[in-house]
Amino acid sequence: MGSIRGKVAIVGMGCTVAGERFDASQEDMIVEAGFEAIADAGVETKDIQAAWFGCNSVSANHALLNWSLKLGYKPMTKVNNGGASGADVLRHACLAVASGTFDLVLALGIEKATDAGFTAPGEGGRAFGGEGHVGPESLFTELRVPAQYALYATRYAHQYGLRPEELKEALARIAVKSRRAGARNPRAALRDEITLREALESPPIAWPLGLTDCCAVADGGAAAIVCTPEVARQLRDDFVLVEGLGQASGGREGQLAPSYSFSGLPETALAAERAYLMAGVRDPLRAVGHAQLFDAFTLLEFLACEDLGLAPRGQAAARLQAGFFDPEGELPTNTDGGLLANGYQPGGTGLRQVYESYLQLRGRAGPRQLKNVTRSLVQTQGGAAGSFTSLVQLFTTRD
Numbered sequence: 001m002g003s004i005r006g007k008v009a010i011v012g013m014g015c016t017v018a019g020e021r022f023d024a025s026q027e028d029m030i031v032e033a034g035f036e037a038i039a040d041a042g043v044e045t046k047d048i049q050a051a052w053f054g055c056n057s058v059s060a061n062h063a064l065l066n067w068s069l070k071l072g073y074k075p076m077t078k079v080n081n082g083g084a085s086g087a088d089v090l091r092h093a094c095l096a097v098a099s100g101t102f103d104l105v106l107a108l109g110i111e112k113a114t115d116a117g118f119t120a121p122g123e124g125g126r127a128f129g130g131e132g133h134v135g136p137e138s139l140f141t142e143l144r145v146p147a148q149y150a151l152y153a154t155r156y157a158h159q160y161g162l163r164p165e166e167l168k169e170a171l172a173r174i175a176v177k178s179r180r181a182g183a184r185n186p187r188a189a190l191r192d193e194i195t196l197r198e199a200l201e202s203p204p205i206a207w208p209l210g211l212t213d214c215c216a217v218a219d220g221g222a223a224a225i226v227c228t229p230e231v232a233r234q235l236r237d238d239f240v241l242v243e244g245l246g247q248a249s250g251g252r253e254g255q256l257a258p259s260y261s262f263s264g265l266p267e268t269a270l271a272a273e274r275a276y277l278m279a280g281v282r283d284p285l286r287a288v289g290h291a292q293l294f295d296a297f298t299l300l301e302f303l304a305c306e307d308l309g310l311a312p313r314g315q316a317a318a319r320l321q322a323g324f325f326d327p328e329g330e331l332p333t334n335t336d337g338g339l340l341a342n343g344y345q346p347g348g349t350g351l352r353q354v355y356e357s358y359l360q361l362r363g364r365a366g367p368r369q370l371k372n373v374t375r376s377l378v379q380t381q382g383g384a385a386g387s388f389t390s391l392v393q394l395f396t397t398r399d
Contacts, residue, residue: 009232012041018220054109055347082382087350110221148385155262160314172199182341218343222351244279254386
């Protein structure tokens, strides 16, 4: 397997305010994120050689990007990979630059959901769409997404011996941590802190998941200017290097294989293995100083920590209780509030996660800024129970 290490840099990023953006259309949010990234990079639209656009809306294709930013007759591609779309947009842009095909490109992803007539953008809230499934497949096609993740939560607790009250408290502590971080993020959708009691007593959605364990659907997105390190050095001193990319997609094993554990995501573990290999990371717990994890549900944060090798199997809940993943802890996670504070924006979530890593690595995260961050990890996923696409990306400060 080849490597992009040392071949790709991010030189500018932009990010919209997340939330119920009744004041903004898809085009408005493309302009908001896109021109902020362009200005941050110190380039002009004429300098962009190609673009990738992530959005789950069927009505939004690559042309929407061009209409909004007036990029001209450039190569443009739309990427739709469920919740992983934003991360996959960046992956495609990085691979194009690493190949030598382009020197400077745009990766942009947005989603407009709250007043678009859909409860879950592009998916209708179900696992794989379609009707009329029978047998084991019907269990997943008819289950709404929170119920699918509740299966993982109860199985995890059974496998690792967590009592119901211990499981609920671990999940609640993630919700409290994320909302505290969101309160310090002026672009978050939810900026009010919650108490542990409020999290524990939030209305049930699919036990053990309560309301505060589930992210909201939101409007918003983000953009990145991706280029070669040689170009980056001409534009700024504090650019960020893309060190490793890993992706893995499942084949519905969780629906078909009796051996499927429901206590982790094999796609995430494999994506991490590939990203670490590309980046030359042997011990992620020592090498990674900050992580942005896909926490559409609280449970996913500590599943991801274990799949990524940031906690031993069955130990993430205990590490969480000990403050290991707090901003003051040994490995801070989701310092922007994650999806629990920023909402689910399939086309943009992956890039929004990278935006926080970009700020942290450049020392520009304001009141959320951590000390001495030199490597950040971003984990994003799309799909549904037993059949995910997971992406793991590693970023570092310039050499």
